[in-house]
Amino acid sequence: MSQLSEILSIQRSLEESFNQKMDQLGAQIQAAGPAKETVAKIAEEFRTFRELIFNMLGLLRKQIAECVLHIDGLEMRHRRKALIFQGLPEEEKEDCSSMVLGVLSSKLGLKDITAASIKVAHRLGSPSKDHARPILVRFSSSDVKSTVWKTKTRLRGTKISVKEFLTKTRQSIFAKARLHFGMRACWTQDGVIVIKASDGSRHRIVSMDELKPLLEKYPSKSNAA
Structure with missing residues (x-):
């Protein structure tokens, strides 16, 4: 994604540079004085060339945007089984899976979800004294994730919240x-x-x-x- 973003940034820079050059050339043609056949021909060719480049840049911009959107969709699908739990205090030598299971059982009433339903559970980011880091949980199936997501409203009134793992x-x-x-x-x-x-x-x-x-x-x- 970062490489495509860099390509898109370069494309925008080139487009801005092209626009500046075209504006400068257009101003030079306008300053050429009374229209003569040669100047008029150059001006017409300039307009045709400028329109062609605009169309090419527009197509390139559209293709890059579609690639970025497609890759973002792929990355989001890779995250479809994951949720982020916020508000769980950090402890030394903690077991994130057990902590999450405790929330699922005691707060959400999902006592049927076991450790086998959690593939990965770990903190995100660097430790901080100001706040507890969120826990990323990747479930074994989309169905389990969906069940947890549908019951998250039961956490209202607590310090714990659940959100999707967006790109x-x-x-x-x-x-x-x-x-x-x-x-x-x-x-x-x-x-x-x-x-x-x-x-x-x-x-x-x-x-x-x-x-x-x-x-x-x-x-x-x-x-x-």
């Missing part, structure tokens, strides 16, 4: 959507970001290109004030 791209989109529409109007389901707009309509998105039109169509309350 960096989708987490950024989700954060921007919640900032605009409000926390209660945005949630995720199987890696898809769901937005409930002010008119009651619901929108499922996975990319920034899908979010932008919604930001324009439904101004935030702070912007509308």
Whole structure:
């Protein structure tokens, strides 16, 4: 993903450079004085060439965006069996699997889920004195993950919360959507970001290109004030 992001950044830089050069050349043609046949011909060829390059850059931009979206989808599917548990205090020589199982049994009432249902459970990030690190849990099947996800509302009123293991791209989109529409109007389901707009309509998105039109169509309350 980082390599594609770098390619996209280079493509944007080249496009900006091309636009500057074209603007400079256009200004030179305009400054050539009264139109003569040679200047007029050059100007026409310039316009044709500029249109061709614009079309090529647009196609390249679209292809890169589609590749980024496809890879993000693949990465999200790789995370479909995982959830993140937040709010569990850290302990020395802790067993994250046992801690999570304790939450599933005592808080969510899922006593049938055993250690065999958890493939991986570990803390994310570097240790901090300020807060406990979240625990990434990868379950043995999507069904187990789905069962846990459906019962997460039972954690309301506690310090523990559960969220999906989104990709960096989708987490950024989700954060921007919640900032605009409000926390209660945005949630995720199987890696898809769901937005409930002010008119009651619901929108499922996975990319920034899908979010932008919604930001324009439904101004935030702070912007509308």
